[in-house]
Amino acid sequence: MQRFALIAIPYAWLLALFLIPFVIVFKISLSDIALSIPPYTPTLDDGIGPFFAALDFENFAFLTSDDLYWRAYASSLRIAALSTIMTLIVGYPIAYAMARAPEEWRPTLMMLVILPFWTSFLIRVYAWMGILSQEGFLNQFLLGIGIVDQPLTILNTTTAVYIGIVYTYLPFMILPIFAALDRLDGSLIEAAEDLGCSRLQAFWLVTIPLSKNGIIAGSFLVFIPALGEFVIPSLLGGSETLMIGKVLWEEFFNNRDWPVASAVAVILLLILIIPIILFQRNQQRQAEDSA
Amino acid sequence: MTQTVFAPWDDPNEKPLIRFQNVTKRFGAFTAIDDLTLDIFEREFFALLGPSGCGKTTMMRMLAGFETPSAGTIELAGQDIAAVPPNKRAVNMMFQSYALFPHLSVYDNIAFGLRRDNMPKADLDARVAEMLKLTRLEKFARRKPHQISGGQRQRVALARSLAKAPKLLLLDEPLGALDAKLRQATQFELMDIQEKTGTTFVIVTHDQEEAMTVASRVAVMDEGRVMQVATPERIYEAPDSVYVADFIGDVNIVSGTARPAGDGMFHVSWADGAAPFAAASERVFSDGQACHLAIRPEKIAISEERPPGADNAVTGKVLDIAYLGNLSTYHVELPGGQIIKAQTANTRRISRRSFTWEDPVWVSWTATAGVLLDQ
Amino acid sequence: MMRLSWFNVTSLTLGFAFLYLPMVILIIYSFNESKLVTVWAGFSTKWYGELLRNEAFLDAAWVTIKVAVLSSTFATVLGTMAAYVLVRGGRFLGRTVFSGMIYAPLVMPEVITGLSLLLLFIGIGLDRGVITIVLAHTTFSMCYVSVVVSSRLMTFDRSLEEAALDLGCSSFDAFRLVTLPIIAPAVISGWLLAFTLSLDDLVIASFTAGPAATTLPIKIFSAVRLGVSPEINALSTIMIGIVTIGVISASLVSKRNSLRQQREEQAAARAA
Missing domain, CATH: 2.40.50.100 (RNA polymerase II/Efflux pump adaptor protein, barrel-sandwich hybrid domain)
Known part of the structure; x- marks a missing residue:
């Protein structure tokens, strides 16, 4: 009895507030927009038969006909992929240096990486607005040392979005790579060098393969949320920055077209399923390896 | 044989405290205990000896109530205990890892079981003091488990499991974590305490010397079966199978x-x-x-x-x-x-x-x- | 280990500069006298004064804290239960679905979670307000709590629970008297994580908040859409300060505890 309640309570909660809402999103994505409250049709008030009869894939057809959506999905994928690579390039040397740092520094370095994660996401994105704007800190600095003579336009461009994603998701990349490198036995590198590898070869042939799981985990942790990102493109991006999270938001709040917004969400979810499954599999393999 | 010799297993009128009758325990396709029948008598210091995976720990966990037999019955003082949950059994266990509660002091660890029975404060204090004295831990009552040495932790675990005066005390590799010197001294201490309290002890061990030293009788086990049950002397001098002869010494x-x-x-x-x-x-x-x-x-x-x-x-x-x-x-x-x-x-x-x-x-x-x- | 090479020192310096400079600049400029956020006009705390007189911000802050306390508490209870089910529940019907529902919200884009919850609330006719935000936040933070708590439970020595049962505890008592006190640090960090997630959340709150209940992130977002403002800088500084003090003191406390434990263990081993 106790066991039943223990399982049933969180189970029921998640069913009601996580799974059922998705069913509703899916259902509404098959409905039509209507000038009523709620602003879509049909509803279950119409009766079961007519309700199912009125559902169709019209919204999905609409998404394929308007190239705005295609371009938004494609550009989200591109931005997420490129920024994941950039985060990896920035994050790997930091994680590597942390793992090579003296043992007693490491907890402090770890805390310094985690600290921004506890700080408000919104504030961290906002901090870049003041830096990247026309008269912002970066331009003042560049003008001051004479690298440029005209202020650069960075804020409200896709470049700013890349900077924002790399900045906010950097801890997600560093931590799993650091965890993998920290476990790496230092004598393996020494053995590789003893067997005739140069420093660089040892790094390429031993360190990189052994931190592969960390790299994969970190990349997914950046790629997956970046794909549906809303805050960064809407604060740092410009009108030419197309990201699907922002499109969904505008469809919902500005156009009040709930059926299309739902259809956008369903497709985004379908796109995400593959990386999510790959990520889960990587995590499982890692758990098995360490067990 | 004189009357002072403790040998209830030779007396056909003696009722056993524990009786395993055709007990089988399967985990999926794996048979941990295979049709096992065994009697253990009151006041015995009984050792289950065998290599790891022979089923000795499973037998002990069935006595404690953490596993139920797939077939057969286990009786404690004449009663089938299959339906009795661990917290209602007059059986206590000393865990291999000691399982001392790290957030409680030595005193509170020993008092833990007594508090579950709502023992009055004065009686509880007296009982805990008695246990502390028995295990020579009076000076450490206020310490937390991490503030005492390995040997002292072992004694706390013993005191805690003895505090409720169980009919039967189970000891799972009780000396496994101690170094060789300390282990010997502790073996005699265990025997001493067993004698003083008159409790029936069942000890699980893979260490034959330990089993031979402390036990009144030893059961040598292999692959879920009991190969021989006898006094240490008979096990050594009169083994009844090549396996037992080879396993001991x-x-x-x-x-x-x-x-x-x-x-x-x-x-x-x-x-x-x-x-x-x-x-x-x-x-x-x-x-x-x-x-x-x-x-x-x-x-x-x-x-x-x-x-x-x-x-x-x-x-x-x-x-x-x-x-x-x-x-x-x-x-x-x-x-x-x-x-x-x-x-x-x-x-x-x-x-x-x-x-x-x-x-x-x-x-x-x-x-x-x-x-x-x-x- | 060996001394850090030049390359490693450079990566650490540049890396941490990149992580911390934007926040440092933001903090410095929150003390700027000028309304123009990029021109330094002398030290002043006047924007903090302005902030404290801004009723709308104070109201939103109050709503946010209320939501965060409620949702993180519910999330901790539900998440701990879920973690216990995942680690100790054994087999039961729909276990795969259950663990899927625990992990999925961690990687779900917030816009989707927000949209789906909003459609649910409208579907069942629940008025949007504090209650709906609390429900939404509880749902996604309980998953984070259960991940934190279940990783602690996995390393938990099961014989401690068995010892409690052996000494006469019911399974609920064993949890209350033994398991919970020992995993308490993980449960507390779960609560703190849920609390900060709730404080930070903009997207899900925007979907599920009604006109009557606006949280601080929603307020900040609508303000910063119009550009950088010194008041928001001041507010950000306060929030960064609270988090920094919280995280640093928590890690100092846990470091001191583990050091003390180590010392005491060594002392006990020597005394033996």
């Missing part, structure tokens, strides 16, 4: 065929053309029956000349010498390739070592030195 096993020679004597032919060995046996063998002669190395003498009047004597050459300090073991190869281990006590500090490698020697033993086994 060092032994020479000579395989051959038996031929009755009358008067409880048998001749064992062990190699073509070699004179058969003479062995006395209570177990009866038919002519030509396969048998194994098990002889402990310390019962085999080694000499330069054939000892006059020896029941069994063969020549061989010294292959290896293991000097163990108190003892030396000689590995002697017989002409057929059979190796016999013979042990001598080094009773003098400085002595001429009589034999060295490749020396031809005689090994000899009496007809009653060995045990003749059929399996």
